[in-house]
Amino acid sequence: MGEDGRVSLWRAPRAVSPVRASVTLPGSKSITNRALILAALADGPSTLTGALRSRDTDLMIGALRTLGTTVTERDGGTTLDVTPGPLRGGEVACGLAGTVMRFVPPLAALADGDVRFDGDEQARVRPMSTVLDALRALGADIDGDRLPFTVHGRGAVRGGSVTIDASASSQFVSGLLLSGAAFDEGVVVRHAGEPVPSMPHIEMTVEMLRTAGVPVDTSETDTWRVPPTTIKAVDVTVEPDLSNATPFLAAAAVTGGVVSVPLWPESTTQAGDAIRGILEQMGAEVTWADGTLTVRGPGELRGIDVDLHDVGELAPTVAALAAVAASPSDLRGIAHLRGHETDRLAALATEIGRLGGSITETEDGLHIEPTPLHGGIWHSYADHRMATAGAILGLVVDGIEVEDIGTTAKTLPDFEGLWESLLTGSDS
Numbered sequence: 001m002g003e004d005g006r007v008s009l010w011r012a013p014r015a016v017s018p019v020r021a022s023v024t025l026p027g028s029k030s031i032t033n034r035a036l037i038l039a040a041l042a043d044g045p046s047t048l049t050g051a052l053r054s055r056d057t058d059l060m061i062g063a064l065r066t067l068g069t070t071v072t073e074r075d076g077g078t079t080l081d082v083t084p085g086p087l088r089g090g091e092v093a094c095g096l097a098g099t100v101m102r103f104v105p106p107l108a109a110l111a112d113g114d115v116r117f118d119g120d121e122q123a124r125v126r127p128m129s130t131v132l133d134a135l136r137a138l139g140a141d142i143d144g145d146r147l148p149f150t151v152h153g154r155g156a157v158r159g160g161s162v163t164i165d166a167s168a169s170s171q172f173v174s175g176l177l178l179s180g181a182a183f184d185e186g187v188v189v190r191h192a193g194e195p196v197p198s199m200p201h202i203e204m205t206v207e208m209l210r211t212a213g214v215p216v217d218t219s220e221t222d223t224w225r226v227p228p229t230t231i232k233a234v235d236v237t238v239e240p241d242l243s244n245a246t247p248f249l250a251a252a253a254v255t256g257g258v259v260s261v262p263l264w265p266e267s268t269t270q271a272g273d274a275i276r277g278i279l280e281q282m283g284a285e286v287t288w289a290d291g292t293l294t295v296r297g298p299g300e301l302r303g304i305d306v307d308l309h310d311v312g313e314l315a316p317t318v319a320a321l322a323a324v325a326a327s328p329s330d331l332r333g334i335a336h337l338r339g340h341e342t343d344r345l346a347a348l349a350t351e352i353g354r355l356g357g358s359i360t361e362t363e364d365g366l367h368i369e370p371t372p373l374h375g376g377i378w379h380s381y382a383d384h385r386m387a388t389a390g391a392i393l394g395l396v397v398d399g400i401e402v403e404d405i406g407t408t409a410k411t412l413p414d415f416e417g418l419w420e421s422l423l424t425g426s427d428s
């Protein structure tokens with residue numbers, strides 16, 4: 001919506017020639033919000049460099065400040081000095097951020113006082129009860145099963161062992177692990193159910209805990225053991241957000257152009273790294289040299305048959321690529337996307353279908369057949385990755401207007417500016 005209450009439309013720039021650009025991306029949402037939680041629980045002050053400033057990370061900073069943590073900003077806000085303080089009650093706004101609604105309640109249970117959580121209308125239907133039930137089983141006192149809910153902090157959490165079904169979101173596991181070392185008995189989280197999605201995000205949690213001196217035991221499948229121990233203050237340099245890099249790399253793929261992203265880590269737990277293999281399978285040339293990833297698009301993109309269970313965040317970008325590919329695609333293993341910012345499978349099927357695409361929703365994904373697309377309005381459903389998927393299609397399809405492009409600010413400030421820089425070829 002625009003300020004006057006009317007739906008705002010953004011004319012997606014059409015690429016008149018192959019895009020050639022180098023795009024520098026801001027920090028990772030997932031790393032920034034984990035580092036903030038760990039810093040709030042640490043044994044002293046720590047500094048985050050290259051932190052993402054976006055709606056999701058600003059909500060996390062706001063939540064931690066409310067609960068008694070001091071966060072000060074430098075370098076235009078991307079350097080954050082975090083000093084832990086005694087945790088207290090207050091009101092936490094989650095917006096639509098999964099990382100805030102799933103990572104902060106375990107910390108709130110350690111606070112002295114009531115912490116009331118609420119969020120956007122769409123956030124109120126995102127799955128929450130698994131993490132709240134787990135916290136109850138670990139000794140916390142909580143009213144409610146989804147947003148809004150209240151955690152009655154008692155200054156301590158007993159902790160211990162809990163078995164959960166984390167098949168709807170890896171964030172249930174990550175949330176419990178991030179604060180678990182501060183529970184009296186630590187925490188042992190066991191998963192029982194269909195496979196947990198987004199495993200690289202749990203690996204990110206484990207790796208960051210270990211860096212903070214917490215020896216997480218992952219020797220048993222689907223079991224994570226965090227002992228009660230001190231979380232050490234560590235200074236963190238945040239990697240660029242590789243999932244947010246994917247629309248920019250896709251721009252090279254769909255226009256037959258060349259896009260580079262500097263500061264691409266050689267090894268990482270970020271899901272976005274999987275775009276390399278995906279783009280290669282679709283016919284693009286992908287190279288990594290001296291910390292820069294470069295994608296060269298082919299004349300014609302091939303369709304892809306891919307299981308995105310581990311990297312569901314990439315599905316909107318891959319669906320956009322598949323919609324303009326020359327052969328059919330199957331995106332599998334992503335039923336859990338129905339509980340993301342919106343039901344992403346329904347949203348992608350509806351919007352690609354409205355542009356004339358041939359797409360069907362399956363039980364756990366999407367099937368896409370090559371069909372010429374036409375212009376029209378692309379709805380965003382308050383979902384940053386739906387908006388960026390519309391922008392990708394707009395590069396090669398005349399007359400696409402993306403509704404509510406501003407929703408990209410959930411994880412990427414000034415998406416429009418960065419996107420325009422693609423077409424002017426200027427280094428951003």
Ligand SMILES: O=C(O)C1=C[C@@H](OP(=O)(O)O)[C@@H](O)[C@H](O)C1
Binds near residue numbers: 031099169170201
């Ligand atoms: O822990 C994280 O930072 C995230 C985990 C994933 O969630 P799901 O496991 O719910 O897919 C991912 O999709 C989300 O964007 C970020």
Ligand SMILES: C=C(OP(=O)(O)O)C(=O)O
Binds near residue numbers: 096099313341385
């Ligand atoms: C699923 C996503 O976000 P969230 O952290 O809100 O779950 C996402 O960014 O694709």
